[in-house]
Amino acid sequence: MYIVTGGAGFIGSAMIWKLNQMGIDDILVVDNLAATEKWKNLVNLRYTDYLHRDRFLKMVAGEADPFNVTGIVHMGACSSTTERDADFLMENNTRYTQVLCRYALAHGARFLNASSAATYGGGEFGFNDDHEGIGRLKPLNMYGYSKQLFDLWAQRAGVLDKIACIKFFNVFGPNEYHKGDMRSVICKAYAQILERGQMRLFRSYRKEYPDGGQMRDFVYIKDCVDILWWLLEHPEANGVINVGTGIARTWNDLAKAVFLAMGRKPNIEYIDMPEAIRDKYQYLTRAEMGKLRALGYTAPFSSLEDGVKDYVTGYLAKDDAYLDSRKL
Template sequence: MIIVTGAAGFIGSNIVAGLNARGERDILIVDDMSDGQKCLNLADLDFSDYLEYDDLIARIEAGDNLGDIRAVFHQGACSDTTEWDGRYVMARNYRYSKSLHDWCVARAIPFIYASSASVYGMGPDFVEKRQAERPLNMYAFSKFAFDQYVRAQSATTKSQVAGLRYFNVYGPREQHKGKMASVAWHFSRQIEADDECRLFEGAEGFGDGEQRRDFVYVGDCVDVNLWLLDSGVSGIFNCGTGRSQTFNDVADAVIAWYGRGEKRYIEFPQSLVGRYQSFTQANIDALRAAGYGPAFATVGEGVARYLDWLADRGEADKHAGQAE
C-alpha cells in the first residue's frame, strides 16, 4: 500500500492520478474533508481506503499496525499563508510531519514530502542553502522548521527521505482553492466572464504585468515525485522549472488558447508594497545533479494542457460562479 496525505488537495490528488496511471490502486488516501468540495478531486480516481488526517496521526502515534506500506507521499498541511495561529500551524505542519517522518524512518519506508519555496521569503536567492532561507509567515516557518529537522536527522537516517520545495504550481484539480488558486485558473475564469485578464500594474521596478515567477505545471511536479520514488534519492530539492516567466506570459497563453480576450492592468495594492514576491526562480542544479533529466513545461505548454483538461471536463463553465 502507498499512503498519500493531502490526497484530496491539489498536488496530492494529482499524485494519486499519477499513481493510478502506473496501475497503482492500493492507495490509502488521507485528508481533512471539512471542505467537502475537495471530494471532486478524487471522484475519477481509484484508491483502496480513506482516513481522516487526524485519524492517521493518532494511529501512528499509538503504534498501530497499518500493514505493508511501500511509501508515503506527505502532501497534507495547513497551506493558508495568512494563518498566524502559530501553535495551530506548527501542530499541523511541523509536529504531524515529524511524527510521520519518524514512523517511516523507523520502518525504512520511503518518505517523500512537500516543502515550499516560501522558505526563501523575498529571495533573491532560491537555492537549497541555509543562508537563502528567510521565512516571512507561519506557513513558511513551519516548512522551514521541518526541513531543519530533516537535515539534522539525515546523518543517521538510513531510508529515503526527500522533500520538494514547490514553486508556483498550476494545473488540474486546483479549483477548490478559491483565491489561492493559480493565476492561470483566475485568468481563465476572467476570460470566460469578461473577455479580459486582470494583471497588476508595474511596481517596485517591474513594468505592467512584468512581475516574474517560476510557474511549474503540476504534471511535472508529479513526475518529480514519482522519479524520487523510483530512484530512492534523498535530499531537499527545489521543484520548479529553473526559469522565471512573467504574468503577461501567463495571460498571453490563456488568451491564445481561447482565441479572444485582452489584458487590463489594475492598480498595484498598497498593502502588498514591500511584501510581494515580484521575482522567483528555482535553482534546480541539485535536482539535476541527483539525476532528474526531463524538461519542464513552459508556461505556453503547461497552460494549454491545463485548459485542455478543463475543457474536457467542463470545469471552466462548471465553476464559473465560484467565489474568488
C-alpha cells in the same frame, strides 16, 4: 500500500492520478474533507481507503506499522500564504510532518515531503537547494516559516539525507478548484476572461519591475507528479530538492498564454496590491534545478505556453477541472 496525505488536495490528488497511471491503486488517502468540495478530486481516482487526518495520526503514533507501508507522499498541509494562526501552522504543517517522518523511517518506507519555495523569502539568498544554506533563509510569511522549520528539524535530526523535501515553486493545473483564493492565476483568469473579457494582475511597487512584470517559476502539475513518481522509484535521491522549471516568466507572459489558449487578444487590467501583502510579496522566484538533474532526472519540463494550453483546452474549456484516471 502507498499513503498520500492531503490526498484530496491539489498536488495530492494529482499524485494519486499518477499512481493509478502506473497501475497502483493500493493507496490510503489521508485528508480533512470536512464540508469542502475537495471530495470531487477523488471521484475519478482508484484507492483502497480514506482516513481523516486526526485518526490517521493516532494510528501511526504507536510503534507498530498498521499499514505495511511502502511509501508516504506527504502533501497534507495548510497551504494558505495568508494564514495568520501560527499555532495551527506549527501543529498542522511542522509537527505533523515530524511524526510522519519518524514513522516512515522507523518502518523502512520512502518519505516524500512537500516543502515550499516560500521558504526562500524574498530571494535575497538565491534559490539554491543546497543543505548548507537552509539556516539563513528568511521566509516572508508564516506558511513558509512552518515549512522551513521542518527542513531545519530534519537537518538537525540527521535525516535530511534519508528523505526528499520537495520545494515546489508556482504549480498550476487541474484539481485546484477547491482552493478558493489560493487557486492559480490561470484558473482565476479563465473565469475572469469568460465573464469580462479581461483579466487582472497586481501593479508593481518596485521600480525595477513594471506592472505585471513580477516573475515566477511556473511549473505544470503533470511535470510535478512525474518527478514525485521518479523520487519514489529512486530512494537514493534525497535532501531538499527544488521542483520548478528553472525559468522565471512574468505574470504578463502567463496572461498572454491564457488569452492565446482561449483564442482571444490580451486585455489586462492592473489593480492595486492589498496593503496586507505588499511587504511580503515575492517579486522573483526561479528554481535552481541543478540538483535534481545531478541526481539523474532527465525528463524535460513543459513550457509555460504548453502547460497553460493543456490546462485551458483539456480541462477548463471542457468544464472538467479534474484529472480523470478513467481516461488513461
